[in-house]
Amino acid sequence: DAKTTQPTSMDCAEGRAANLPCNHSTISGNEYVYWYRQIHSQGPQYIIHGLKNNETNEMASLIITEDRKSSTLILPHATLRDTAVYYCIDKTSYDKVIFGPGTSLSVIP
Amino acid sequence: DAGVIQSPRHEVTEMGQEVTLRCKPISGHNSLFWYRQTMMRGLELLIYFNNNVPIDDSGMPEDRFSAKMPNASFSTLKIQPSEPRDSAVYFCASSRWTTGEGKNIQYFGAGTRLSVL
Numbered sequence: 001d002a003k004t005t006q007p008t009s010m011d012c013a014e015g016r017a018a019n020l021p022c023n024h025s026t027i028s029g030n031e032y033v034y035w036y037r038q039i040h041s042q043g044p045q046y047i048i049h050g051l052k053n054n055e056t057n058e059m060a061s062l063i064i065t066e067d068r069k070s071s072t073l074i075l076p077h078a079t080l081r082d083t084a085v086y087y088c089i090d091k092t093s094y095d096k097v098i099f100g101p102g103t104s105l106s107v108i109p
Numbered sequence: 110d111a112g113v114i115q116s117p118r119h120e121v122t123e124m125g126q127e128v129t130l131r132c133k134p135i136s137g138h139n140s141l142f143w144y145r146q147t148m149m150r151g152l153e154l155l156i157y158f159n160n161n162v163p164i165d166d167s168g169m170p171e172d173r174f175s176a177k178m179p180n181a182s183f184s185t186l187k188i189q190p191s192e193p194r195d196s197a198v199y200f201c202a203s204s205r206w207t208t209g210e211g212k213n214i215q216y217f218g219a220g221t222r223l224s225v226l
Contacts, residue, residue, distance in 0.1 A: 032212060043113075043200050043217030044152070087152075099144075099152040 003027070004088045009104040012082075018075040020103050022088030025069045033064060035073045036099075037084040044087065044099070047073065078107045113218035115201050121224045127189040130221045133182055134203030142215060143176055143186050144200040152200070158184065159206065191225045198222050 005023045012018040024033060035047040048055055048062045050071070055062045061074040075082055087102040114133040122128055134141050142157040156166040158178045166176070173192070178184040188195055202215040 034214070036215075038152075043202075043220050044215075046214050046216065049212065049214060098154065101151055 003098075004090055004100055006086075006088050006100065006103045008101070009106070011106050011108055012075075012078045014080060014107050014109050015077055018073075018078040018082065018105060018107070020073040020075075020086050020088075020105065021070065022072070023070045024088065024090045027068055027090045029068075031090050033062070033068075033071050034089045035060070035062065036087045036089065037082075038087070038102070039081075039084040047086075078105075080107050080109065083107045113201055113203050113216055115199075115218035115221050117221060118219065119222045119224075121226065122191055123226050124192055125190045126225075127187065128191045128195075128223060128225075130186040130199050130201075130223070132184045132186070132201030132218060134184070134201070135205075135216055136182070138203035138205045138216075139181070140204045140206050140213070140215075141178060141184050142202040142204075143184070144202065144217075145197045146200060146220075147197045155186070188223075191223075193225045196223055196225050 003026045032049050032051050034049040036044040037047055038044045047059050048057055050062045050064050062071060064071045083106055085102040085104050087099050113135055116131045140159050143155040144152050145155055146152045153168055155168040156176045157164055161178045161181060174188055176186045198220045200217050200220045202217040204213050204215045206213060
């Protein structure tokens, strides 16, 4: 089962930063944190991953706490197209990724 | 690359019929995953392969479900006989596992929407 916890839903105003939190208190030292999103009627899409350091790519930034028990995905300037379900995942075992219910993000005009 | 390709995109069948879903992973990827998504249960991992070998099929709901990966570029998920409760969206994903690093970045197909009447 998924070992991460996320809020069920969040709203964000268009153009503002969306900060999506995730708790992964049981993560082990060599497990990555991954973020995916799923736009309605599409397959999940990889966003970003990290191990210990903060990461940034063209889609988002990932902030991981020093104890690695939680992380925050940041969409710096949310658009309506960012409305989706966002999944935070930690790898449970060899190549096995378990998706929880995720956070439903609504970007509001 | 064209990404992960699934076919068909939509399948409507009658209870008791055999259903075969197909997946072509991204070239060069050595891991392949089959998921099922429903409103009630969310996204569930059914089975995954590494280097064409099934590694974990503990998510396969029952014996009516079977999956094969005869080569690195093709996999099938078969349901025989199908039942109405099998209605769901079935996703295939592939990844390239890096030895010693443990990263598993999965790329998903567009899914097959299955309706069993």
